[in-house]
Amino acid sequence: MSELIEKLLTGDKRSVARAITVIENYEDETEAIIKEIHKHTGNAHVIGITGPPGAGKSTLTDKIVKNLIAKGKKVGIIAVDPTSPYSGGSILGDRIRMQDLALEPNVFIRSMGTRGYLGGLSKATHNAVKVLDASGVDYIFIETVGVGQSEVDIVKTADTVLMVMVPGLGDDIQSIKAGVMEIGDIFVVNKADLFGAPRTATEINMMLDLNQNMKRRPPVLMATAGKNEGIEELVDELEKHREYLAETGELTERRLNNTRMEVIELIESELRKIVINHTEEEGRMKKCVEDILAKNTDIYTVRDEFLKSIRG
Amino acid sequence: MSELIEKLLTGDKRSVARAITVIENYEDETEAIIKEIHKHTGNAHVIGITGPPGAGKSTLTDKIVKNLIAKGKKVGIIAVDPTSPYSGGSILGDRIRMQDLALEPNVFIRSMGTRGYLGGLSKATHNAVKVLDASGVDYIFIETVGVGQSEVDIVKTADTVLMVMVPGLGDDIQSIKAGVMEIGDIFVVNKADLFGAPRTATEINMMLDLNQNMKRRPPVLMATAGKNEGIEELVDELEKHREYLAETGELTERRLNNTRMEVIELIESELRKIVINHTEEEGRMKKCVEDILAKNTDIYTVRDEFLKSIRG
Numbered sequence: 001m002s003e004l005i006e007k008l009l010t011g012d013k014r015s016v017a018r019a020i021t022v023i024e025n026y027e028d029e030t031e032a033i034i035k036e037i038h039k040h041t042g043n044a045h046v047i048g049i050t051g052p053p054g055a056g057k058s059t060l061t062d063k064i065v066k067n068l069i070a071k072g073k074k075v076g077i078i079a080v081d082p083t084s085p086y087s088g089g090s091i092l093g094d095r096i097r098m099q100d101l102a103l104e105p106n107v108f109i110r111s112m113g114t115r116g117y118l119g120g121l122s123k124a125t126h127n128a129v130k131v132l133d134a135s136g137v138d139y140i141f142i143e144t145v146g147v148g149q150s151e152v153d154i155v156k157t158a159d160t161v162l163m164v165m166v167p168g169l170g171d172d173i174q175s176i177k178a179g180v181m182e183i184g185d186i187f188v189v190n191k192a193d194l195f196g197a198p199r200t201a202t203e204i205n206m207m208l209d210l211n212q213n214m215k216r217r218p219p220v221l222m223a224t225a226g227k228n229e230g231i232e233e234l235v236d237e238l239e240k241h242r243e244y245l246a247e248t249g250e251l252t253e254r255r256l257n258n259t260r261m262e263v264i265e266l267i268e269s270e271l272r273k274i275v276i277n278h279t280e281e282e283g284r285m286k287k288c289v290e291d292i293l294a295k296n297t298d299i300y301t302v303r304d305e306f307l308k309s310i311r312g
Numbered sequence: 313m314s315e316l317i318e319k320l321l322t323g324d325k326r327s328v329a330r331a332i333t334v335i336e337n338y339e340d341e342t343e344a345i346i347k348e349i350h351k352h353t354g355n356a357h358v359i360g361i362t363g364p365p366g367a368g369k370s371t372l373t374d375k376i377v378k379n380l381i382a383k384g385k386k387v388g389i390i391a392v393d394p395t396s397p398y399s400g401g402s403i404l405g406d407r408i409r410m411q412d413l414a415l416e417p418n419v420f421i422r423s424m425g426t427r428g429y430l431g432g433l434s435k436a437t438h439n440a441v442k443v444l445d446a447s448g449v450d451y452i453f454i455e456t457v458g459v460g461q462s463e464v465d466i467v468k469t470a471d472t473v474l475m476v477m478v479p480g481l482g483d484d485i486q487s488i489k490a491g492v493m494e495i496g497d498i499f500v501v502n503k504a505d506l507f508g509a510p511r512t513a514t515e516i517n518m519m520l521d522l523n524q525n526m527k528r529r530p531p532v533l534m535a536t537a538g539k540n541e542g543i544e545e546l547v548d549e550l551e552k553h554r555e556y557l558a559e560t561g562e563l564t565e566r567r568l569n570n571t572r573m574e575v576i577e578l579i580e581s582e583l584r585k586i587v588i589n590h591t592e593e594e595g596r597m598k599k600c601v602e603d604i605l606a607k608n609t610d611i612y613t614v615r616d617e618f619l620k621s622i623r624g
Contacts, residue, residue: 031612034610034611034612035610035612035613038604038607038610038611039607042605042607252605255605256598256601256602256605259601259604259605259611260597260598260601262611263591263597263600263601263604263611263614263615263618264587264588264591264597266611266612266615267587267591267615267618267619267622268580268583268584268587270615270619271580271583271587271619271622272580274623275576275579275580275583276576279575279576279579285572285575285576286568286572288575289568289571289572289575290568292350292571292575293354293564293567293568293571295350295351295354298346298347298350299346299350299571299574299575299578300343300346300347300578301347302575303575303578303579303582306575306579307579307582307583310579310583310623311622311623
């Protein structure tokens with residue numbers, strides 16, 4: 001294990017891949033890995049990319065990443081598809097177009113689907129981000145296929161969330177509403193050469209102007225990823241947002257909050273195990289529910305007795 | 313409170329309505345009510361009715377209930393719409409047709425939507441069932457609008473689950489698959505006068521025959537609720553299932569299992585409160601997450617410290 005971590009910290013791609021596989025499958029080892037690499041995390045700029053299907057997120061990610069590696073940066077990409085049963089380096093639909101990136105020495109790509117991750121896909125993704133972070137990449141992109149609740153849960157802990165829109169969403173833009181719009185730090189209308197792009201941008205701007213509670217008004221950009229247009233401006237905005245996060249203390253605030261949520265989830269997950277172990281021990285629960293049904297006691301009294309013995 | 317419960321136990325409809333309103337809104341009072349009525353519960357036959365939108369569940373429920381009250385039975389109905397923000401006796405769409413039932417002295421009807429129930433709609437529904445049960449009704453119907461996961465969660469704790477199907481579902485019948493089909497104790501093809509009804513029944517029978525793990529093969533009936541056809545047979549099957557549950561010990565088994573789940577959820581819910589109170593006390597959590605970000609410690613070490621102090 002320590003050899004794996006040593007090599008991972010030097011940026012060895014095979015070790016990164018192996019560490020992520022471990023995280024996907026073994027709970028105890030995950031804890032050991034995350035503990036060991038913790039000191040080496042927190043340096044990468046984590047960017048979440050989300051938006052409706054067909055918005056061209058993969059192509060956009062591809063062009064942004066190529067722009068960054070041309071500038072000598074190291075990049076990690078986690079392509080997340082909460083609806084796909086495949087994972088572990090498999091190729092997800094459109095992402096076949098991204099495969100030439102996988103040959104770049106300074107790019108690491110990993111696909112994650114829904115295949116039984118311990119503690120859920122969201123937790124597995126966040127742990128994979130930590131592994132990539134510790135491996136020394138400058139940027140980590142979490143790209144999702146859709147813009148539903150599970151995608152929001154996955155990308156909302158990123159430092160910067162890039163929301164990719166596309167002309168011709170029509171009334172569908174209304175469905176990408178509160179809760180989803182709120183997590184966007186930068187908006188981009190991709191396929192800006194299509195009819196209706198300026199109107200889409202106007203609609204997004206109007207929706208953003210309705211929200212008066214924002215600390216910072218997200219910019220709305222135009223891009224045509226297929227023609228490599230608007231990519232430089234987008235990379236500039238990502239950089240500007242990173243500076244904004246650092247200067248205002250917002251980065252620390254976001255990370256403190258994410259860490260808080262992570263710790264609470266870990267505690268609850270352990271407590272759940274304790275409850276199950278404790279209540280099932282020596283058929284204790286069986287006896288109690290029989291007593292409840294026989295009206296000798298009730299659910300709240302049983303709950304209180306269990307709570308007392310769990311804490312005692 | 314004790315006066316409310318006294319009147320509730322005599323079957324007073326206004327007291328039943330008030331008790332359910334309390335359950336929807338106040339946590340401590342819910343506990344007091346459920347504890348007090350516990351000895352008077354477990355007598356009603358609880359029937360969950362679910363199926364795809366447009367299957368005619370409301371009309372079917374209406375006819376079954378009318379059949380039962382003609383036989384001198386007392387009936388409670390909880391109409392659940394997990395997608396509706398309305399609740400508390402409001403009229404939900406098609407259910408307006410059921411409103412003449414509300415005038416019957418031996419029928420109690422309540423609608424429940426998604427309006428911020430403490431602990432969720434499912435828990436609120438189950439507590440409302442207990443109140444109706446204690447009020448002395450013979451049957452309790454939980455009718456849902458759809459057949460999604462939240463509907464399944466709500467009806468699966470019923471003694472008998474009636475799955476309402478309709479001709480012309482076409483390939484959609486495939487989407488009402490594993491996990492949903494499994495909870496049905498009785499299947500009925502409603503609107504059986506429509507074209508394709510026998511084929512739908514055949515398809516359901518084929519799906520049921522594929523499942524070899526069933527203790528009991530659910531029957532598939534035909535009905536045309538709008539014309540009051542097939543209702544008597546359906547009521548007979550409900551009775552037969554009740555007898556089956558009693559004779560085989562399955563009723564006790566199901567109720568023991570439901571009670572077990574209920575107790576575990578109550579324990580977890582209390583532990584969650586303890587975690588939040590404990591970690592937020594004196595800014596303990598704030599200090600810890602700052603230490604994690606400063607690399608003085610890590611999430612797992614913090615989790616273990618909190619677990620120790622929560623249990624100690």
